[in-house]
Amino acid sequence: MASRQKAKQKFPDFIQIRQWLNFLKRYLIAGFLVGVSALKRLLRTISNHRTFFLVLVVILFFTLLTFAAIVPGTHRFEADIVAEKISFIYKGEENKLFLQNIRNIKELENEGKQILTFTGNFQSENLPELNKLDYLKIKLKDDKSRWIITPVNTKDTSEISLDKLRLQPNTKVTGLSYDFYRDELSFSLQPNSNLNPKIKPNKLDINLGNQPLKVILEGYELPDLKLPNQQDTPTILEFTLTPNNQVNLELTQKTSINITVEKIEEISKYKSKQWFRGEIKAENLQFLDVDRTGEDARDDLKISTIVEGKIRMVEQEKDIKQNQFLMGEDANSPLNIQEIRHLGIVPKKGIEARFFGKTKEIQIGLDPDFPVSRISGSWLDGVLPRDAIIALFSFGAATVANLLSWLFSNVSKSGSNP
Structure with a gap:
């Protein structure tokens, strides 16, 4: 009896489900028939008013074309700029050769926390213990510590050379400049190991040659030199x-390097180009110097270091004059640089950088808050050449004007007919 009662309870539920499915079926069929009927009426209307429909399609096409020419698009740009000082962040995935083959260095100064080793013959008047050594390990203690090397006989051609400097990913290169009065190439390296602790240090290889060198140390320790009292070591050694031997440095901390070479005018343009290796994946490329008060960062003043240059995007080219600022779509952020193709030295002017990237807008001006020159491109600029866009708009304007005139006249005629 219990099983029969349960069957009777389930049977009405099945009937309700079947009724609901039948209703849904009728609703879908009715909707489909209504849609087919509406489509037939639309096709019949289009067939009867084929000319009007084609006119509306053409007008709609040119309307969309106008919007495509107004909506800003992201485009590739290229630039060639000479500046007194530049900075950038290396964004490659592997270490990159940055400098090489700088020969006949008159003086090399290296500042920062690091460890280096010299081997050879030592002679010192203010620390005679060095005279017995053929090996010396030096520990530079802090950011202000430094070592300087220069040939003893400055009249002889120097044998000191920088063989290579390799950058690790996320290294920030700042203050890259060339002092033409001192003939000195200067820059600072700041590794960013916080982003990836596994990143290796920047590597600097220096060939000291065989001639006697004068070495100056400041802010140092001599861990392997057993002195009765380390405090007896002179402040400047x-x-x-x-x-x-060569000096192979692993630069794990911020380091500043100054390299004094022979007169740049005496160095062939080919050689100076070979110092720098191009094709550097980079970001945050800036041509700025900051005048700091040392008290309040809000009082710091940004100064453009640009000497001259050109920049080009969407078939538009602008000259960049001395001390003008180069900005992207946001005046408070630098251009979206992707790669520095070339670095070199232009005599009596500065460091030359050729680079490219992508942006929606380029702004130029003596004041970063009030740019006087801009380059921007629409979405359509990325599809068609600018000459083709101008020709298409000229044709479209004339066509739409005639079509609208024809459309209004025919609508008024059809409205006046009974």
Whole structure:
């Protein structure tokens, strides 16, 4: 009896489901028939008013074309700029050769926290213990520590050379400049190991040659030199080294390097170009110097270091004059640089950088808050050449004007007919 009662309870539920499915079926069929009927009426209307429909389609096409020419688009740009000082962040995935083959260095100064080793013959008047050594390990203690090397006989051609400097990813290169009065190439390296602790240090290889060198140390320690009292070491240590080794440095901390070379006018343009290796994946490329008060960062003043240059995007080219600022669509942020293709030295002017990237707008001006020149491109500029766009708009304007005139006249005629 219980099983029969349960069957009777389930049977009405099945009937309700079947009724609901039948209703849904009728609703879908009715909707489909209504849609087919509406489509037939639309096709019949289009067939009867084929000319009007084609006119509306043409007008709609040129309307969309106008919007495509107004909506800003992101485009590739290229630039060639000479500046007194530049900075950038290397964004490659692997270490990159940045400098190489700088020969006949008159003086090399390296500032920052690091460890280096000299081997050879040592001679020192203010620390005689060095005279017995053929090996010396030096620890530079802080950011202000530095070491300087220069040939003892400055009249001889220097044998000191920078063989290579390799940048690790996320290294920030700042203050890259060339002082033509001192013939000095300067820059600072700031590794950003916080982004990836596994990133290796920047590597600097220096060939000391075989001639006697004068070495000056400041802010140093000599961990392997056993002195009765380390405090007896002079604040500034100077000694003569006749080297028999290279110096291979691993730069894990912020480092500033100054390289004094022979007159840049005496160096062939080809050689100066070969110092720098191009094709550097980069971002945050800036041509700025900051005048700091040292008290309040809000009082710091940004100064453009641009000497001259050109920039080009969507078949538009602008000249960049001295001390003008180069900005992207946001005046408070630099251009979206993707790669520095070339770095070099232009005599009596500065560092030349050729680079490219992508942006929606380029702004130029003596004041970053009030740019006087702009380059921008629409979405359509990325599809058609500018000459083709101008020709298409000229044709479209004339066509739409005639079509609208024809459309209004025919609508008024059809409205006046009974």
